[in-house]
Amino acid sequence: MLLKLVDVDKTYRMGDVDVPVLHHVNLRIEEGQITVIVGPSGSGKSTLLNLVGGIDRPTSGSVFFRGHDISDYSERQLTDYRRDRIGFVFQFYNLVSTLTALENVRVSTEIVRDAMAPQDALQLVGLSHRLDHFPAQLSGGEQQRVAIARAVAKKPDLLLCDEPTGALDLATGRKVLRALVELNTNMKMSIIIITHNVAIAGIAHRLVRIGSGTIAEDVAVEQRIEPEDVAW
């Protein structure tokens, strides 16, 4: 068991009003799987991912990572957890515009002990020929793949992708999905992808549907398809 969420609640406080976002979320995720979480925009997907990734804390309930309750962690422990266990991929890539592709990857390899060589990470996502390009010189898909390389290069136990194809066209989106699937098959990396696009669920082992703050559906994907066959 990689991840177990028990009765997780998340409520934001906006001035005087409480905005409940997640309510009694219970979820289990196995090692080595690709999980796709789908739901309409505003349904709390990113919030859920942030809780799992240790950049936010639940209002109540617990998040267990390999049996450890990370909701009890101190700030310091959470930072170490993010550093050693988690890789993040964001919808808008969040590359440092003043650093080249290679240097952007080094931003993450430099803080962990047993990281990949940045070049190797970029090769995994098929970008060996773009090492010295700045983000502005790369296409959206290439930028997103640099972001994936950056997340993967520190050899995380869990890769979290928030709408990784959200800003991309179909063809480029497929390339990014291909890179993710390959990481999963070749390196046995556990991956959670959140998206409002149900079509992507085809590449996953598991599909979790979230609606108005609770888990609406949690099923195994029967018929997995190749990224190239995904369509939207």
Add this chain to the structure above:
Amino acid sequence: MVAALDRKLLRDLYAARGLLIAVTMILGLGISAYVANLSLYFNLELSRRSYYAQCRMADFWIDIQKFPNAELERLQRTPGVSELRSRIVMPVTVDLENVEKPLSGTIISMPPDPMPVINSFVLRQGGYFTPFRREEVIISDGFARARNIRPGDRIYVLLNDRRQELLVVGTAISSEFVFARGPGTMIPDKAGYVVLYVKQAFAEEATNMEGAANQIVGLLTPDMQSRPQLVLDQLERQLEPFGEATSIQLKDNESHNQLTSDLKGLRTVNLIVPTVFLAVSALILDVLMVRMAQQQRTTVGMLKATGYSNGQLFVHFMKFGVLIGGFGGLLGAAFGFWLAGYMLNLFRQFYEFSRIINRPYPSIVLGCIGLGVVIALLGAFRGVQQVVKLRPADAMRPKPPEVGRRVLLERWSKFWESLGFRWQMVIRGIVRHRLRTFTGVFSSMMGAALILQTLQIDDSFRELISFTFDRMLVSDFDLSFKDELDYGGFIETRRLPGIDYAEPILTVGCTFYNGHRSKRGAVTGIQQGARLTVPRDTVGDPIEVPETGVILTRRLAEILAVSPGDPLVMVPLTGARQRLTVPVSRVVESFVGTAAYADFNYLNSLVGEEQALNSVQAKVSTESGTVREFYRALKQTPRLQGFSALREQKSQLIELLKPLKVVNRFLIAFAGLLFCGGIVTSSLISLAERKQEIATFRVLGYQPRQIGGIFLRESLIINTLGVLFGLPVGYGFAYFINRAVGTDLTRLPFYFENSTWGLTIVLGAIFTVLGYLPVYRAVRRLDWIGALNVNE
């Protein structure tokens, strides 16, 4: 290998280089002013000390009528005395062949062979006395150079009513005469006053002082340095059999006093400017860093999500501060050291030291670099704090749009609507970015204040000169005599060729006492209705000298803490030296010296004389022939002690102040940078922030000039506010500095020309336009097509 984050840092710095150069320059200028002033002060003080040590500067001087040298050994045993030397000191008139007017000088006896005696000198040209003749002289180097006299030349002195020829064997400088002033003159004048060191044997014979002396100079033992008066009282008591003794301590020595208070003034006054610069650079950096924190929001979120700890991010962003501070400090230290050397050179003209030591002070340099870093860190702190506080989950979310607030002015809708959208934009921006507005206003306020204050110093000097020479002392020549003349002597003097009009003056040197306060000075007795010395009250109106009582100048009244109506005790330095109690009748203004005035006859009766005088003031007709004749006659006037030409003193003073103008020009340039530094940086920041807005304007067809107009409007508002607040602040600075530069000897009038206010405003306008140039250039060169395509 450079860490990836450090690489990011360097590229971020490079991308913001325009702004950073501006901040670094302002910071660097502040630091350089600190370095320059502190090292200038330390170097001058070091040079002074080394000079004093080299010349073995005395701790005290005692004037006495005739002291047998044989008694010196006994006197030397007085407790607290470390060493004594007796010498002959005598005023003389010097006659140079190619100079029409007689010049004042002082002869001082020296041992025939070079010895490290107290108050010795440092040879500059030629050598010490030779054994070959008695009539050898070593003269002050400044005079020799001003009058083009070289070793081997001959000069003539009128000494004891005899004209003596002396052979110049060398020239020298001495710590005793850093500010060499002739008797009766106010301004040090190298060309008009000379110190003549002669062999002791010559001096004794020429002054009829065989085996005797008229001045004792001495050094105190270390334990008595702080209590010289105790020793001097004892010495004076032992000297009673040899005539009246008057003593002076080092701290009352005029040259020393002027020098040390000059140096102290230099140190305090010049620290205002750098402090202002540092404050402004910290503020600007604060604005920059807060903006950077906002700009790098998502990057910070990404870094935190990746596992960078708060500590690591804190260090990373603080490095901006360290780099800017360190670089600004380094630049400032280098420039400051150069500036110190430059100013030290300027000071060479004022102070004739044996050598000017220009030593770098690593501790000052390091301290100032450290100061730069501290200032930069302070400036960076808030921005970095925002970075660290940012929660990663929030950083990932798009930034909520800025709250567009309505401005108070909008209530007045008719006016608001008539403004046009560009004024509206600017006014909203000014109200929204409070801190930025504050920084801009603060920095232009300080700039305007410094401009005003710098210009004002010039006003004060001009007023000082005009008050002193055009309104108070209006004679052409002052002649002073060795001893008192009777009224017949005055009539005789008045008959000298060339004199149109003359007035007698009696000056009585004395010590004033009021309770525990005392001050050495003199009372000048002037006749009723005198036209050549015109005491004036504090508003500048001439006043009549009352028939009884004394009039004190303001500074003297302050020192003695007396006001009109109070009794004052005065003890003359010569004659019967009776304690006299006189009423203070008025207080008058004076900027040079601490004078006291009384009615001529009243003062005479106080000291038991009748119509006695010891100087004469004269108006001389300006035809060149008569002046020449007047000079020739003066050279033959026997008991003449000193002679001063007031017109020349006035032009000398003006000459003396020229270096100040050079320094002032620097200061105004500094102040100008400060004036627009804040608004220029904040314009450049908002230019970067509003790239997309500007791109949109360009698409709509706006010219760069029209877009630049937005920034010009903003800087107009900010700088107008700055000038508005800057004028009163500058008034305050000027007042503070005016107080700080006053010494016992000179004070500056606190005076503003109306044009100074106007000029400050005009300079403000000029600097506003100059400051707009880089902003306009940035608008023109903005890559707006690129900005359209980027989704920030």
